[in-house]
Amino acid sequence: MTTLANRTTTALLVVTGAETDACVRSTLHGAFVNGYDVTLVADAHTAGDKTSWGAPPVSAVIDHTNLYWSYQAAPDAWPPSPPPMRSRSPTADIEDPKTLGTP
Known part of the structure; x- marks a missing residue:
């Protein structure tokens, strides 16, 4: 049996889906209490x-x-840092390739 104390790395689980108030939350909490570092994709x-x-x-x-969920962190990543503020627009964080590297 593998325990958290015996793990050498933290497994990462990225969660998206439907029924935020049921399946998504159950998956998030179940994975978290079992030691996974869980990321919820905020716009998915x-x-x-x-x-x-x-x-x-x-x-x-x-x-x-x-x-x-933005303030949750895996046990070995404690304490969590505040999440970056992001726009709700799915394209707001995508940079225009023509302007990359220009001041």
Whole structure:
């Protein structure tokens, strides 16, 4: 049996998917408690609209999950540092190749 104390490296799991408030969160928490360094791709998960049952709007579910998960870190990466502020636009962090390296 492998324990966290016997590991020489931390396994990384990158999570994306649907149903942020169910499958995605379960995967995140399950992997984390089993010692994985888990990264949630902030603009690559979603949820179905459950407002008719009293749940928050989809955007609030996603924003809340992104917020609290951004401060998680694997045991050997503790303490976590605050995440960089990023735009919600999927292309906002892509640099134009024509301007790379220019001041």
